[in-house]
Amino acid sequence: MPADIPIAIASDKDILEARQRGRALALQLGFSVGEAALIATAISELARNIVLYAGHGMITLWQHSVAGRVSLAIVATDQGPGIADVALALRDGYSSSGGLGLGLPGVRRLMDEFEIVSEPGHGTTITVRKWRL
């Protein structure tokens, strides 16, 4: 089993594919159906942000196992316009695209860990992780 699964994201079909593969991997790693749904939803939001704001990018699914603790990480990267004010984008209710919403505060709540690196003009990388209970 490969350690990482890269999925190119450029259209709404890719969003679907990414979240279905994420769910399958989560279930395979022993996450509950409920946790797998949270993971699939987070992937859907992150992948849509890529399509919406950057046009194309990449979602990579990573599985980790440390001392018997299993986690699944999702890395969403793009070379899009980047986020000028990350703090603002992480605030609930904020949207820069007329109500479409980045949904980042929501994604943060779905997962256990959340990290964002964004540079205006160079793109955004968001890494989120869920630990198996």
Added chain:
Amino acid sequence: MEVPILKQGPFLIATIQAALSDADLLQLRTALVHQVVRSRSLGVIVDVTAMDVMDSFASRTLLEISHMIRLRGADTVIVGIQPEVAFAMVQLGLTLEDIPTALDLEEGLAHLQQKFQTAH
């Protein structure tokens, strides 16, 4: 993947049968709004039992469907939101606002029938 829309008396039933892409959801929106006019329907049920994920786009599209159909004088009921999908929606901060929801198709139909009877 096209969503079949069945006419049952004064109501329309759209049963989502697999995970839908954004384009599929928009196609469903267009089809329902047209069909509700053509069939002079009083109510619409959207069965989302098979939906794997209800993210911000799906929620917003269902809201739009409900609002557009209301402008046509008909009601929309969403049925079959799975427990884990509901949990993820709440975590994500999504609501379906004022759209009525029901456990399954049967309850959704009962909701519309009751409303239809009390209105006439």
